[in-house]
Amino acid sequence: MKNIKNKDTITNSSNLVATESKNIPTELQEDISQSSSHFLFYSANDGAVKVQVILGDETVWSSQKGMAEIFGVNVRTINEHLQNIFKSNEIDENSVIRKFRITASDRKNYDINFYNLDAIISIGYRVNSYQATQFRKWATKILKEYLIKGFVLNDDRLKQGNQLFGKDYFDELLERVREIRASERRFYQKITDIYSQCSIDYDKDAPITHQFYAHVQDKLHYATHGHTSAELIRLRADASRPHMGLSSYKNAKHGGKVTKSDVTVGKNYLTPEEIENLERLVSMYLDFAENFARRHIPMQMHDWAEKLDNFLTFNAYEVLGNYGSTKRDIAEKIALSEYEKFRVIQDKEYQSDFDKVVDEIKISKRLPKSKKS
Numbered sequence: 303m304k305n306i307k308n309k310d311t312i313t314n315s316s317n318l319v320a321t322e323s324k325n326i327p328t329e330l331q332e333d334i335s336q337s338s339s340h341f342l343f344y345s346a347n348d349g350a351v352k353v354q355v356i357l358g359d360e361t362v363w364s365s366q367k368g369m370a371e372i373f374g375v376n377v378r379t380i381n382e383h384l385q386n387i388f389k390s391n392e393i394d395e396n397s398v399i400r401k402f403r404i405t406a407s408d409r410k411n412y413d414i415n416f417y418n419l420d421a422i423i424s425i426g427y428r429v430n431s432y433q434a435t436q437f438r439k440w441a442t443k444i445l446k447e448y449l450i451k452g453f454v455l456n457d458d459r460l461k462q463g464n465q466l467f468g469k470d471y472f473d474e475l476l477e478r479v480r481e482i483r484a485s486e487r488r489f490y491q492k493i494t495d496i497y498s499q500c501s502i503d504y505d506k507d508a509p510i511t512h513q514f515y516a517h518v519q520d521k522l523h524y525a526t527h528g529h530t531s532a533e534l535i536r537l538r539a540d541a542s543r544p545h546m547g548l549s550s551y552k553n554a555k556h557g558g559k560v561t562k563s564d565v566t567v568g569k570n571y572l573t574p575e576e577i578e579n580l581e582r583l584v585s586m587y588l589d590f591a592e593n594f595a596r597r598h599i600p601m602q603m604h605d606w607a608e609k610l611d612n613f614l615t616f617n618a619y620e621v622l623g624n625y626g627s628t629k630r631d632i633a634e635k636i637a638l639s640e641y642e643k644f645r646v647i648q649d650k651e652y653q654s655d656f657d658k659v660v661d662e663i664k665i666s667k668r669l670p671k672s673k674k675s
Contacts, residue, residue, distance in 0.1 A: 363400060363416040369425055374433040374509075383428045384421065393420050432509055475500055475595040479588060488569075489584045490519040493610070496591045501603045514607050520626060521610065523568060525619035526580045530626030531568030532633035538571040539636055541643035549573055559648055565637040587613055 364372065366380045373380075388395040398421040401413045426437040482495045497514055498504050505511060520530040529537065538547040545551065548571060551564035564570055572580065590613050594601055601609075614621045 362419045362422065363402070364422055365402075365414050365416050369417065369422060372422070372433065373426065373429045373437070374431040375429055379429065380425060383425050384417070387421070387424050387428070392424055436505075472595050472598045476592060479592045479595055483585075483588045483592075489580055490522055492584055493518050493522065493587060496588070497603065497606045500591060500595070500601060501606055502600045503602045505603070508603060510603050510607060514603070517622070517625075518610070519568075521614070521622045522580060522583065524622040524626075525583060525614050527572070527576050528620060530622065530628065532628040532630045533626050534568045534571050535566065535633040535637050536628045539565060539633075539640045541640040541647065546640060546644045547571055549577075560641075560644070562638065562641055565641045565644075566634045583617075583619070586617065 366377050366384070369380045370377045387393060398418045399415050400418070402416045403411050404414050405411055423441070426434050426441065428434075478499045479496065482492050482499065485492065485495070487495060494515055497511075497518075498506070520532075523529060523531050523534060527534065540547045545554075545560055546565055548554075548560060548564060550570050550572075551560050553559055553561070569577075587610070590609070611621050
């Protein structure tokens with residue numbers, strides 16, 4: 303990437319954050335170019351918030367749209383804060399803005415204002431969002447350390463140099479994906495494991511994490527049979543059918559009873575063919591995830607959330623675009639209501655081991671022979 307001049311041209315309209323640097327390796331630029339934001343918010347093992355500017359060497363330039371994505375707000379909010387920052391003379395408008403010529407998808411060139419790191423930091427202290435709060439926690443820690451010590455060291459940067467994600471990182475990532483594949487975890491849990499263990503900025507408390515976890519199971523269900531888990535329960539829970547419409551339940555192997563907890567689990571209503579399709583879908587997704595690690599492409603939380611939909615679309619699966627037509631609590635009420643009717647039928651028809659022995663005695667008129675050890 304060339305040094306940034308007053309009007310540099312950016313041919314990728316999604317490249318909303320640029321960096322001014324002579325020393326960035328080309329391969330690292332290619333790795334990160336898919337992300338619209340080069341600010342990385344994540345929590346360390348000790349719970350401390352960290353912020354990484356992935357391509358930061360000399361300075362960073364971001365459009366208003368880029369800052370909106372960095373801090374998780376809309377462009378209008380960013381624009382309002384910038385106007386207030388300039389009016390209050392917090393920073394000099396002329397010193398923090400440069401124009402970039404962007405070639406948009408319509409192949410026309412547009413001159414767009416980009417703002418440097420000073421403006422981005424000022425925005426971070428004014429915006430009210432989860433990401434901005436994480437940023438302020440990190441910035442306060444850095445400022446405190448500087449005031450006490452007189453300097454701040456970035457230990458990770460010192461160890462890694464210009465290469466933020468080295469070969470060792472991706473080797474470990476490949477190992478994680480393979481361990482997830484080999485695990486006995488449920489199908490949707492393997493997808494959430496990829497999200498949590500393979501996101502460079504994973505944060506269990508982030509809103510995007512809560513949203514991903516809340517909908518990943520339904521996305522897989524919908525791709526497989528066209529219904530969410532709740533819709534599946536509502537449609538297939540039927541007291542008049544064998545096993546109340548369940549194809550699997552906890553006591554099935556031993557010929558035991560269907561229990562109340564079985565009837566509120568969507569997966570239990572899947573046919574063998576649907577289960578096979580679901581397993582194949584998850585296996586393909588794990589191949590998909592492993593390929594990113596092999597190609598040394600770092601992935602953030604929002605990347606995995608977007609890639610799941612992209613993966614389903616590419617493989618001609620239907621993508622769930624809403625929350626479904628049936629709420630979870632409604633589906634459970636329907637299933638439990640059916641179960642109350644089914645339980646009466648089940649108790650009448652069910653034969654325990656004791657019942658079987660009694661029937662055998664009645665028929666044979668003698669006690670069953672004991673098994674020799």
